[in-house]
Amino acid sequence: MSDRIEVLKTYKTYIGGKFPRSESARTYKVKDSKDNIIANACRCTRKDVRDSLTAARSAFPGWRNRSAYNRGQILYRTAEMLEGRKDQFVKELTNTGFNEKNAGRETETAIDRLIYYAGWTDKYQQVFGTVNPVASAHFNFSNPEPTGIVGIVAPESSPLAGLVSMIAPVIAGGNSCVVLASQANPLPAISFGEVLHASDVPGGVVNILSGYSDEMLPHLSSHMDLNAIWNTISNKKTRKQIDENGALNIKRVLHTVNHIWLDDENHNPYYILEFQEIKTTWHPVGN
Template sequence: MAEERIDVRKTYKMYIGGNFPRTESGRTYKALDSEGNLLANACQGSRKDFRDAVKIARGAFDGWSSRSAYNRGQILYRIAEMLEDRRDQFMKELGPIGFTTAEAEADINAAIDRLIYYAGWTDKYQQVFGSVNPVASSHFNFSMLEPTGVVAAFAPENSPLLGLVSVIAPIIAGGNTCIVLASEEYPLPAISFAEVLNSSDVPGGVVNILTGFREELAEHFSSHMDVNAMCYTDDLPKEMKKTIDENASLNVKRIVKRPVDDWYDEEAQSPYFVTDFQETKTTWHPVGF
């Protein structure tokens, strides 16, 4: 009689620079299912992990922001294709954390559609939000949007896939790079989504995903001097908001507060979410030259 086979359990790591490292601290915490049973051990990311991710995101920024808008749209569409191919994997990820089969399918469909939505906006938001400005002198005056740089973000706690995608997509659609802290309670779908990113055409370092505790990392996310903007979507504790706002003022970091109750709602997607992470550059050009 053959011996009973032991399943090979998946190891969940972080996603930094196109690789899957363990946290430098060696710490983990327990990721539980909806009934409190152990699903896996997730990395408890540290300040050093975040600093490493920022350095890598900064290094990836020039290459990503210089890509054509059309190419960024192609890549976002490719992420959607790869997510479609891994549908069964995410059904298995979402089921144990409380999603019914129908709810999990709806969440995956919405995440795919959201990626395609922002893929369509990559080569259009400049036309919609840029402008030719009337001036009194003999000049052309143009206002154009440029990516702000490196963005740090908290993914929503209760929407570990659709919410995560809805945070990442508008940031990278506009040419920014990002470091995202996954849902603290339900981190596993975020790492599986990192596998989707890794198998698509997204250059390493454009999207970096950490797992860990908001309470520990909020100060580091908001105080790092090479982070240009920070985004969060949940209603954070008052003291955490205060810490983030005070730290952001040190380098005039833009804070985007986007509380969303229903990630399926049409108001959870908008081209304005792309422009939240853009800077307006105005250029003067003499007429006749």
């Protein structure tokens, strides 16, 4: 046993259902709390951001048109897979400075969030949709529909629970997404890509990149095929830049900064609604 040399994992990215390295072949060092190097993470580029957007756009119609029941089943499956690999995630988190208890809470919260949103996939339409009593002879109803591709800037402080708390409501609502993982601690995010991959989440629905957010974020937030962006960076200058880039194509911009991601208030259906468009259909009533 003690003679055996441990096999180390190469952390790559997760784009379009595959695990490529950054096209640039650049990496950056991820260190543990004692400053030992534990991984060479991909330092993704503008090209990687664009590739992710392309993958997300191709995946969107298929995912949006899955039945709500099926999306719920897949999210539930994701929770099952994460539960089964709990030890791995706890270890990855403790390697990077979480104590055992917090690493456990971080992982368990992530699992519970997935279960929570799995249950919402076929219910939020009933809570937020309406049949509208118009005065004319028309049948008129309003339904939430996914806004499209959502850019997610995941929180630094909560590299798994925070990440999953953002991805889950976005994809539960039928969107696809491009995620910038925690810069300092991207490993749980990349490993979470493996969980998604093993859970029948179609390739391209979730794309996860690691790297320097100041290198990737301007290209993500200014991308003309991105429909919305959900940011957790509190720096005022960065937020302003995201807002300004959002104005290029009327993106839906949501900032949630300084959140305690483990708190229960972070799971609620209003996060699904943030990335939905209300669509209203009219049809005449008559002979």
